[in-house]
Amino acid sequence: MNMSENSVSQEDFVEILGGLRQFIREKVMPLEREIAEGDAIPESLRSQAKDLGLFGYAIGQEWGGIGLDPVQEAELAIELGYTSLAFRSMFGTNNGIAGQVISGFGTDSQKETWLEGIASGDIVASFALTETGAGSNPSSMRTKAVTTKSGWSISGEKRYITNAPSADVFITFAKVTDDAGKSAVEVFIVPSNSPGVTVGPHDKKMGQAGAWTADVHFDEVAVTEDALVGGKSGVGYRAAMTSLAKGRITIAALAVGQAQRALDESLSYAAIAKQGDDIIGNFQLVQAMLADQQVGVSSGRSLVLDAARNYASGADTRIGPSVAKLYCTEMVGRVADLAVQIHGGAGYIRDYFVEQIYRDVRLLRLYEGTSEIQRLIIGSNLVKQELASN
Amino acid sequence: MKIVVLVKEVPDTWGERLLDLETGLADRVSSERVIDEIVERGLEFAISFAEQNDGTEVIALSMASEEATGTLRKALAMGADRGVLIVDEALHGADITLTAQVLAAALEHIGFDLIVSGDQSTDGAGGVVPSAVAELLDIPQLPRLATVDLNEKEVTGAHVTDRITLSLSAPLPAMMSVSERFAEPRFPNFKGIMAAKKKPFEVLGIAELGKDISVLDRPRSIMTEIAGKPPRESGVKVIADENSGRDLAEFLKKNQLI
CATH class of the missing domain: 1.20.140.10 (Butyryl-CoA Dehydrogenase, subunit A, domain 3)
Structure with a gap:
């Protein structure tokens, strides 16, 4: 395992885990019913989760995160799994695919623009992969990105996107076809306030009340060249x-x-x-x-x-x-x-x-x-x- | 400004708390050791004040066994700047008077503008140490505050009881204690936990406090006898029948509950 000076020592991790366990039992579990019945995470709990560092535990310390390694992250997730799953869902994508893709493979400018906000929880990142006809298998994806003079134009519809109603940015998967007719799936960073992005009403789910999912529509959404994760084809x-x-x-x-x-x-x-x-x-x-x-x-x-x-x-x-x-x-x-x-x-x-x-x-x-x-x-x-x- | 918070390590209030029937002291091995929960509220006050006022130093001071290091580090994880732990064989089983004398000596050694304490600990519940320390240091004390305002010159606060609210103030340096009505403490965040290990932490013996040891090394109260709590007797069962209403009322009356 790569133990850099930015890694979290096992001694510190034991305390982090103990602190989280106490937080879950004293602050989250008493609110389980309120979360379920109100179909929302109370704002005070969100703010406490943010202060605790839960939005960036898997993001590197150089970006303001905690930088847990995969084993520590798994142990932390076991603790988080002890209460309403909607609680973890609130910061799941920040630590998960959004944070990981940008910190691991983003360009310097992408890292600087997004990572600190994602790690602190000021920015909610959402992951837009699933479509009606393309769930676990992205090859049949219909969302498209075409090149324009200043960057890309993205069009398509995504479904069941977690945290879409509160997202500040969508890590969006879209198919790009080159001049030779060959297509590949690329990944784009799309701010949710971009013209052409609309989020549908939140889905009425069987469970996990408090975690909101919704459809996201991209209607010729213009993004700059820098929106392509990694800055070149295939990386994202x-x-x-x-x-x-x-x-x-x-x-x-x-x-x-x-x-x-x-x-x-x-x-x-x-x-x-x-x-x-x-x-x-x-x-x-x-x-x-x-x-x-x-x-x-x-x-x-x-x-x-x-x-x-x-x-x-x-x-x-x-x-x-x-x-x-x-x-x-x-x-x-x-x-x-x-x-x-x-x-x-x-x-x-x-x-x-x-x-x-x-x-x-x-x-x-x-x-x-x-x-x-x-x-x-x-x-x-x-x-x-x-x-x-x- | 220098704020020193008196941190007491106690057995977890939510766990089973036992006395060692040989020594009469709290059995600290059988339960989890934590910062006293009222002290945590005092820490919260000091740390939030420091966050809003540059140049404020928060020092967590404790007198305990060496094993209390972990507990005191939690105060640093919450946001205190440094820790001072007074450890000395001669202090084993110290009573309230001796504790107050050692803390007063340590406070003179460290220096302070404001001392913050819990009003009473959740284990011994003596509630005397803050007053005794203030007396020994010859400074004013604001006891059992529910709210506090602090500036460079004075501390003011509300002493709230069920019947009255007293508005108190004192010039600095002063001692204040907070009650359980005081604002909720924060949880140490992940970054705070990692930063705590890098913060200054001193372990001092009483000889290093610059005081004459002979007046500090013996308790004044002597335990003459100790006994365990008698086991709980089984309760009274009121069986639901035509007499149960009367039986229940009689039971409640007999126990002066109605």
Whole structure:
């Protein structure tokens, strides 16, 4: 692992993690219901998250961020996964693809223009990849960028874009066709106040209330040449694909955090809820469900941290993240289902957090690549490796 | 301006707090050690004042065992500029009087314009140390403030009780203590945590305070006996039947609850 003087020592990280755990329990968890019912993160909580440094934990210290390494980031995401997933969503793209693409592959001027604001949370960055007919597979993308005298003109429609209603900038994917008719996907930095950018009403989702998604329309949006990530063709797309792989570890880590919470909620409930004269925790069939939950949480945690270590060292940047994402997001679905089962009728009532977990975690199997896409990535790369070794 | 905050390390209020039945001292091993939560509010005041007033230095001062270093560092992570920890074998089991004398000596050694303290700790709950320190230093004290205004010359604040609000002021140098009504403290942010390790941190013994040790090294209060809290007795069950209303009322009356 590359340990520069800007890296965070393990000693400091333990305190950061402890501080975050305390913050989540004392400041975020008491607001879970308010976030869900109000479908918004209270402004005071946003401001505290900003002060804490949550908008830039994965962005380098030279840009005002904290500069956690991928393993530390995964551990942090497990903690963040313990509460309303909408809370993490608020700063997810700043640390994720937007921050990573610009800090890793942006031109100096792009870094100077955007990174400090993204790291501090003054700027909300949103990631505009998905379209109606192009979700996990960007090759069928219809949003286009054409060259103009002064730069680029972007037209198209993006769908389910997280944080779009509050975004200051969209990291936008668009197809560029050269004179020879060959097309490639490029990545552009598009300020949300650019003429021609409109954001639709926010979607009514199954869960994760408080995290807003919406359609974004680009109608001949003019951006300067400098909007192309990396300043030349091909750089941004490769960067985005690399960052997406890391993002999968983050989603897997969030799944582990939610699964841990589902288990803890189930345990507390099983220890007090009675059937007849006995607590349900003393029933062996309930104990079996708790055991299955624990096996899921423990194995998921190990898998995430292992994938993060291999990603950081460069040993595995493709298969591992997809394995972790596939396993952990499927695992949390089962653990959440068991949590509802252990709660019985109560688990179907909104007063109990497991009801929310059951709905919230469903998204984890869909975004940043569906489970099916993860299987394709794992399978195709395994075969590729085998063929290369022959 | 130099503001010294008296930081006390206590067992976590939310955890189980135990006394060592051999020594009568708080058992600090069995629970997490944290900064006293009222002191944290005092730290918040000092740090926010320093953020708005250039040239203000905030010093976190504690008298504790060497293990309190981590706790005192948390004050630096919140934003205090430096830490001073008084550690001395002779201070083991120090009572309120001895604690106040050592803190007063340390404050004279460090120098101060304003001393900030919590009004009472969440473990011992003596509530006397700030007054005792002020007395020893011969400076005015503004006790149990809910709000504070500070300028170069004086400190003013509101001492709020359930019945009255007193508006108090004193010229600097002075001692002030804050109550649990005071503004919520901040969480140490990630950058603060990383910066804390690089901030100056001194560990001093009582010999280094420039005072005659013989008057500082012995407690005045002597513990004669100690006993654990008796186990809780099982409660009274009022069974829901035709008499339950009367039974419940009788129970409440007997215990002077109605």
